[in-house]
Amino acid sequence: AQTVTQSQPEMSVQEAETVTLSCTYDTSESDYYLFWYKQPPSRQMILVIRQEAYKQQNATENRFSVNFQKAAKSFSLKISDSQLGDAAMYFCTYRGGMNAGNMLTFGGGTRLMVKP
Amino acid sequence: GAGVSQSPRYKVAKRGQDVALRCDPISGHVSLFWYQQALGQGPEFLTYFQNEAQLDKSGLPSDRFFAERPEGSVSTLKIQRTQQEDSAVYLCASSPTGTPQETQYFGPGTRLLVL
Numbered sequence: 001a002q003t004v005t006q007s008q009p010e011m012s013v014q015e016a017e018t019v020t021l022s023c024t025y026d027t028s029e030s031d032y033y034l035f036w037y038k039q040p041p042s043r044q045m046i047l048v049i050r051q052e053a054y055k056q057q058n059a060t061e062n063r064f065s066v067n068f069q070k071a072a073k074s075f076s077l078k079i080s081d082s083q084l085g086d087a088a089m090y091f092c093t094y095r096g097g098m099n100a101g102n103m104l105t106f107g108g109g110t111r112l113m114v115k116p
Numbered sequence: 117g118a119g120v121s122q123s124p125r126y127k128v129a130k131r132g133q134d135v136a137l138r139c140d141p142i143s144g145h146v147s148l149f150w151y152q153q154a155l156g157q158g159p160e161f162l163t164y165f166q167n168e169a170q171l172d173k174s175g176l177p178s179d180r181f182f183a184e185r186p187e188g189s190v191s192t193l194k195i196q197r198t199q200q201e202d203s204a205v206y207l208c209a210s211s212p213t214g215t216p217q218e219t220q221y222f223g224p225g226t227r228l229l230v231l
Contacts, residue, residue: 033216037222044119044120045159050217052217091159095216102147102149102214103161104151104159104209106160109156109157109158
């Protein structure tokens with residue numbers, strides 16, 4: 001079974017600064033997808049960024065980028081120029097390929113606080 | 117375009133009571149997922165539908181949990197004889213076709229408290 005581990009229960013960043021959230025995962029599959037989802041307080045979970053395991057290039061979405069290290073099974077999220085609206089729970093998430101289960105496997109989450 | 121909606125948003129049940137939680141996915145979305153999120157934890161998979169077919173129910177914690185999607189749109193998660201350990205937020209998500217790289221769109225969740 002796949003597992004996703006987020007070792008940082010809480011992180012804090014000053015507004016406009018950069019922060020990196022860590023994630024490691026364990027899988028025996030070669031075809032899979034990784035995601036970071038954001039869950040703001042009392043609001044719906046939304047997708048931040050996705051990475052296909054077969055792609056070597058790290059995904060980037062505006063201020064959000066990932067450092068995907070496939071051999072190390074590491075998938076960290078970097079948030080640049082942090083904004084107050086970035087405060088939320090962030091979940092590192094795994095999904096297997098076409099022949100695997102359809103569910104998302106979530107890590108335990110990292111609560112990000114942004115200080116003005 | 118409306119997103120995924122869930123009702124009720126909050127539910128308080130007495131231990132032993134049956135509850136039904138509703139999910140309205142985004143119109144036209146083929147795939148529908150239910151997750152259970154305990155306080156302070158990441159969501160955990162419960163079950164998955166492709167249209168009206170329940171293709172995976174491996175995450176349902178006991179036979180007290182039952183889900184259906186009879187017409188391939190609205191889904192209901194039913195919990196019979198609720199127990200205190202059932203207290204959690206129940207999240208519903210939908211996606212257009214169910215391919216692995218697709219975004220899953222989440223609803224706001226139903227917060228269930230069993231007393």
